[in-house]
Amino acid sequence: MSFKTFKGGIHPGYFKSATEGKPTVPARPPSLVVIPMAQHIGAPCEPLVAAGDEVKMGQKIGDSKGFVSAPVHSSVSGKVVKIDSCNHPLGRPVQAVYIESDGQDTWHGDVQPRPDYEKLTAEEIKKIIREAGIVGMGGATFPTHVKLSPPPEKKIEYVLVNAAECEPYLTADHRAMLERPEDIVTGLRLVMKAVNAPRGFIGIEDNKPDAILAMTKAVAGDSSIVVATLHTKYPQGAEKQLIKVCTGREVPSGGLPMDVGCVVQNVGTCIAISDAVRFGKPLIERIVTITGSGIMEPKNMLVRVGTMITEVVEQCGGFRPNIRKLILGGPMMGLAQPGPDLPVIKGTSGILCLTDAEVELDEIRPCVKCAKCVDVCPVSIMPLFIGGSVEHGMYDKAEEFNAMDCIECGCCTYICPAKRPLVQWIRMAKGDIAARRRK
């Protein structure tokens, strides 16, 4: 079924051809994993283990009493060598558990299949998802059990799977749809049961016809789930845009998908839910796209959480000498890193290695009032005014211009002929506004 598009957005180059046709390959089991205690939005975990402890694969090694949080698990069996800080994609060091693998991959006793999983209640499904440490794997890393626990007055009617993968370069979700379509549908059905939603959508951009075919086959005979063919446009996979296109409903300013009866889940998250509920497996691995012209052999790899990026890069033949920029995630919403000395975490969808040819280093120039940033903004705010306010330190003005409605898609920065770092400025404004509101 074809659907209309949303207002604004851009058409950046796809740059997916290097990996979209490559099946996912398992990464070499790591000899050491570094598991950060903060891999999600919300309260960081406290370690449940100490140096010298023996651990099993899938064992919970960190947890928090906070509701908005998600436990973390060991992705190997072996020995805890230390609790120390490690680099994190968000730029500040976080506490982490360092585990040396014994090479045996012995599963923890709690990891058991549930052949009768279809009899589980909604509450039991949510509890399993929480205990498995599942978070939004598209990059947002919001704890999934929290998303699935709206207040009683918010009736959920639709669960939408964001299968758009609209970020250039990334192909992890595309490969997952070709390789594990039934598991994605199982995960979606479990989420529908958990929130008591009668309808499901799987939204896929029309530049992935093979994925549309695979998912259509996987839902055949189930009239409660619709595979929605979406126009290829960035940011098609943003929650509010996906909801608008699939259901016609508009999430209000400052509102959440649950306010219009919707819950959105990522493709990888659905697979993680299926694995947790059916097989008792916590979230300890994920598909990562390693690509860009700065890497020798672009690949899609199944990587254990806690594997060092350096090790993953080495299994792709290493960096090319002219690499200029390393980004975790896609080029639009990913996070640029000073180097590869950090671990893969639950939200690492891509390792993007860009060269001089792919990185623009133009100087920031004054705004020429062309309004292109306004035209492409999918949430209809005024990036030029918010950016201008931040440039002059006027954060309260940025709030008046609805900076908090920005979904940080980066369309304005992409289109700006004056190369103004609009989304970066808006992120700063949002941080300042949020801090003031907390006070």
Ligand code: SF4
């Ligand atoms: S202001 Fe925010 S939402 Fe609008 S285009 Fe820029 S980054 Fe996207």
Ligand code: SF4
């Ligand atoms: S796109 Fe850039 S130059 Fe044009 S109005 Fe927006 S900020 Fe100004």
